[in-house]
Amino acid sequence: MIRLLIFAILVLALGYGFSWLADRPGDLSLVWEGQLYQTKLIVAAAILIAIVAAVMIVWWFVRLIWTSPYSVTRYFRARKRDRGYQALSTGLIAAGAGNALLARKMAARSRGLIRADQEPLINLLEAQAALIEGKHDEARQKFEQMANDPETRELGLRGLYLEAKRLGAHEAARQYAEKAADQAPYLPWAAQATLEYRSQAGRWDDAIKLLDQQKVAHVVDKATANRQRAVLLTARANDKLESDPTGARDDALAALKLVDDFVPAALIAAKALFREDKVRKAASILEQVWKAQPHPEVGRAYVRARSGDSVLDRLKRAERLEAIRPNNVEALLLTAKAAMDAGDFAKARAKAEAAARIDAREGAFLLLADIEEAETGDQGRIRHWMAQALRAPRDPAWVADGFVSEKWLPLSPITGRLDAFEWKAPFGQIDGPVEEGSTVSVDAALKSLPPVREAATATTAAKPSSPKVASPAADTYVMELEPAVAKPASSPSEAAPKPAQQGEEPRPFFGGAPDDPGVKDRKLEPEPKTRLKLF
Numbered sequence: 001m002i003r004l005l006i007f008a009i010l011v012l013a014l015g016y017g018f019s020w021l022a023d024r025p026g027d028l029s030l031v032w033e034g035q036l037y038q039t040k041l042i043v044a045a046a047i048l049i050a051i052v053a054a055v056m057i058v059w060w061f062v063r064l065i066w067t068s069p070y071s072v073t074r075y076f077r078a079r080k081r082d083r084g085y086q087a088l089s090t091g092l093i094a095a096g097a098g099n100a101l102l103a104r105k106m107a108a109r110s111r112g113l114i115r116a117d118q119e120p121l122i123n124l125l126e127a128q129a130a131l132i133e134g135k136h137d138e139a140r141q142k143f144e145q146m147a148n149d150p151e152t153r154e155l156g157l158r159g160l161y162l163e164a165k166r167l168g169a170h171e172a173a174r175q176y177a178e179k180a181a182d183q184a185p186y187l188p189w190a191a192q193a194t195l196e197y198r199s200q201a202g203r204w205d206d207a208i209k210l211l212d213q214q215k216v217a218h219v220v221d222k223a224t225a226n227r228q229r230a231v232l233l234t235a236r237a238n239d240k241l242e243s244d245p246t247g248a249r250d251d252a253l254a255a256l257k258l259v260d261d262f263v264p265a266a267l268i269a270a271k272a273l274f275r276e277d278k279v280r281k282a283a284s285i286l287e288q289v290w291k292a293q294p295h296p297e298v299g300r301a302y303v304r305a306r307s308g309d310s311v312l313d314r315l316k317r318a319e320r321l322e323a324i325r326p327n328n329v330e331a332l333l334l335t336a337k338a339a340m341d342a343g344d345f346a347k348a349r350a351k352a353e354a355a356a357r358i359d360a361r362e363g364a365f366l367l368l369a370d371i372e373e374a375e376t377g378d379q380g381r382i383r384h385w386m387a388q389a390l391r392a393p394r395d396p397a398w399v400a401d402g403f404v405s406e407k408w409l410p411l412s413p414i415t416g417r418l419d420a421f422e423w424k425a426p427f428g429q430i431d432g433p434v435e436e437g438s439t440v441s442v443d444a445a446l447k448s449l450p451p452v453r454e455a456a457t458a459t460t461a462a463k464p465s466s467p468k469v470a471s472p473a474a475d476t477y478v479m480e481l482e483p484a485v486a487k488p489a490s491s492p493s494e495a496a497p498k499p500a501q502q503g504e505e506p507r508p509f510f511g512g513a514p515d516d517p518g519v520k521d522r523k524l525e526p527e528p529k530t531r532l533k534l535f
Contacts, residue, residue: 014049017045018042018046021041021042021045022042024041025040025041025042026040027039027040027041028040028041028044081113081114083113084109084110084119085110085114085119087109087110087113088106088110088119088121088122088125090106091103091105091106091107091109091110091125092121092124092125092128094106095125095128095129095132096128098132100129103125103128103129103132104126104129104133106125107126107129110125111126120146120149120151120152123142123145123146123152124142124146124155126138126142127139127142127146127159130142136163136166139159139163140159140160140163142159143156143159143160143163144156144160146159147160154180154183154184157176157180157190158180158187158189158190160172160176161173161176161177161189161190161193164176170197173193174193174194174197177189177190177193177194177197178190178194178197180194181194181210185210185213185214185217185219186217186218186219187219188219191210191213191214191219195210195214195228195418196411196416196417196418197416198210199235199410199411199418200411200416202239204232204233204235204236204239205236207232208229208233208236211225211228211229226258226259227258227419228419229255229258230255230256230258230259230262230265231410231418231419232418233251233252233254233255233258233265234251234252234255234262234264234265234268234410235410237249237251237252237255237268237269237272238264238268238410241268241271241272245272245275245276246272246276248268249268249269249272249273249276251268252265252266252269252272253265253269256269256285256289260288260289260292261289261293263289263295263298263408263423264408266285266286266288266298267297267298267301269282269285270282270283270285270286270301270302270305271301273285274305279305282305283302283305286301286302286305287302287324290302290324290325291324291325294321294325294328294330294331295330295423296330296333296334299318299330299331299334300334302317302321303317303318303321303334303338305317311338311341311342311343314338314341314342315335315338315341315342317338318334318337318338318339319338321334322334322335327354327358328358329355329359329361329364332352332354332355332358333351333352333355333363333364333367335347335351336348336349336351336352336355336371337367339351340367340370340371340374345371345374345375348367348371349368349371349375352364352367352368352371355367356368360388360392360393361392361393361394361395362389362392362393362394362395363389363395364392365385365386365388365389365392366385366386366389368385368388369381369385369386369389372385394425394426395425396423396424396425397423397424397425397426398421398422398423399421399423399424399425399426399427400412400414400417400420400422401417401420402414402427404426405421408421409421
């Protein structure tokens with residue numbers, strides 16, 4: 001476009017010049033070697049321009065002849081290069097599709113048409129073809145050649161890193177990843193792998209420094225960088241907790257500033273503050289984290305903040321946490337355990353039953369079994385709650401890649417991934433109701449649970465001669481153990497609990513009668529009529 005505009009301007013300038021000369025006629029006289037040459041001015045200008053144009057044409061023609069060998073060579077070279085790039089493109093597509101034969105064929109054709117030092121993608125194509133064919137030694141040689149070339153160094157290091165990971169050579173993989181991260185910190189795979197390797201080695205300072213470089217290079221977003229930095233600071237604080245409680249406290253508090261509801265950081269900060277006798281500040285931190293995310297470890301640390309507190313003081317602290325997050329399963333279970341330790345079994349039972357109604361899981365039923373054992377020691381009732389716990393979903397725990405840990409860890413022991421642990425229910429629990437005819441299900445037990453207030457006055461003391469049960473769910477359970485004794489209730493009135501005998505202390509039973517119906521008294525029970533059956 002610019003060249004066309006310049007050409008138009010030149011034509012207009014020449015036209016304007018000729019019109020200007022035509023409007024101003026004159027003669028041009030030239031004396032050369034004693035002779036006088038005289039012509040019009042406009043004719044002289046036209047002759048001069050024609051001579052200039054002729055010289056330019058002659059120069060272009062001479063230049064064309066002079067450079068024709070190079071032009072012909074360049075033409076055939078470009079054609080050959082185009083064919084080579086076409087073969088390279090076809091080979092890469094074939095390698096991506098898994099066609100090793102075509103990829104190897106196109107790699108050989110590309111190498112014959114293009115020199116490898118001019119196009120490094122030929123080495124990549126040959127390496128990919130070797131990987132498809134299973135020739136890993138040849139592929140590693142190609143990746144080493146690419147790692148030595150500044151243009152393909154990053155690609156070669158990644159190939160060597162993946163090959164080392166495949167062979168299980170973790171030390172070699174770590175060296176390749178660190179070399180790539182040092183030369184190119186903007187590579188996400190190298191930075192993440194180096195971060196995990198440094199974390200596995202306990203080099204928390206180097207890991208935090210590398211994470212800061214990633215954040216500056218915009219390799220990770222701000223939220224992810226803050227989360228990972230909080231994890232690294234918490235891990236470093238955990239290592240410092242025994243030797244340097246002050247440093248552990250500072251690191252844990254810095255982690256809480258980045259992630260305000262990070263439970264492991266709050267626990268480490270509280271432990272460090274407890275050692276410095278700053279109980280009030282530690283309790284404040286635990287309360288803030290509890291308000292955002294109720295966690296049983298936070299609750300236990302808060303309840304046992306003072307080692308010299310009595311069981312009643314711990315119960316009061318548990319009730320304070322329950323007041324912060326009412327109708328929460330963790331708060332109810334925490335209060336129930338504290339009440340059981342304090343000997344207040346009525347409150348412990350009521351809180352545990354409320355927790356079981358909200359979330360019928362293993363821990364709630366185990367706690368009810370503990371309360372029953374501590375209060376009455378009734379083995380039938382204890383076995384009933386243990387059966388419910390066996391079928392109930394498991395309690396949440398620290399889980400990473402299918403591995404369940406008793407405590408939080410910064411890295412997954414399976415894959416070495418940073419910040420892999422999550423507080424959730426482990427896999428493998430049984431969800432939903434069980435099949436008909438098997439042991440009692442959690443859903444059936446929950447349907448038969450009486451309200452907490454009514455449980456305080458309900459009684460289940462059955463007569464020795466009557467094996468009747470308190471709920472259909474419990475009836476099913478009894479029928480499985482004693483099929484010759486227990487019979488299903490024919491009406492709701494038969495399944496209702498009978499009042500306690502006079503002088504016997506009423507005791508509620510949350511969920512039905514125990515699984516042991518006792519021994520039948522034949523004196524108080526009429527003999528069943530028998531009939532002779534021929535068939």
